[in-house]
Amino acid sequence: MSNLKTREKLKKLFDTLDADDRLLIVIFPDPDAIASAWALKRLIRYKVQSVDIAALRETKRLDNLAMIRLLRIPILRFEECQIEIYTKLAIVDSQPHHFAELEGLSFDILIDHHPVDREFDAAFQDINPTYGATATILTEYLRAAKIKPSTYLATALFYGIKTDTQNFVLRGIEKDIQAFRYLFNYINQTILRKIETSELSLKNLSYFKKAFNNMEVNLRRHRVFLFLGKVESPDICVILADFLLRIYEISWSIVAGIYEETVVIIFRSDGYRRDAGQLATKAFGEIGKAGGHKEMARAEIPLANLSPFISNLSRSKAKRIKEIKAYVKGRIKEMGL
Ligand SMILES: [Mn+2]
Known part of the structure; x- marks a missing residue:
């Protein structure tokens, strides 16, 4: 319920x-951030002449792209905005000093749930790290303003809370749960499901073909190993590792690929017997970054660090890739997988 404090904050926001x-x-x-910005726009759109939302980075994650497209959220690119035409600036779910391109700009409105280690001179500030999501703060504002969110806005806020709290596994407090429960009455479940399941694009499918042709199954150990060679993005290793773990006979999936100058190895396990994080650290921690927890882990090894183990590091690309694969597989076998 909207309490007095939220209404006071709202008044202060409008006074700004x-x-x-x-x-x-x-x-x-x-x-x-997308949902929070859109909610802020809804909240103040009749109080000012115009409100635009600008993204500091290109949106690449497919679920985020699906969210923007299916919910029809208007977002500009920050680089393409003419800052001079705006009379006031706001930032939500982040703080100005996180971004070099915002240096020298002064912000009037700042709403966030990340911890602060400095003072800001924004006229309106609401920074509260006890919230699991900024979308929760904005949902409280909407309620205090007696604005019923549209289906699309509610769906956006719902998804924002869901991802930032990782379904309340990562973090989440009573307030997030209350906002979540409130928004649930207004969301479109079908669109939400499409957003949440949008993790593949057509260009990923060629890697699936490669996966089916190249995966190495060890049925006795319930393990599948897949080496993809060069990949356009390490995300495909994650997608395939998750996918392969869905197979009934499989308890471990390990998918590796070479992204730019780094070997990326993704581990997924049912978490039943051995700890994936410990295994990744033991196998690759000395020559790269490695870590994770029981069910998921990741290792990243700069190619340069592999030179002591690989004779062909400077020779033909194909041979080099073969040797990298043999090394990764060898280490995994040494771990008893
Ligand atoms: Mn957030």
């Missing part, structure tokens, strides 16, 4: 704005 203001809301476009 003038009727002829043109406001730009700046975000780093993850679901929580």
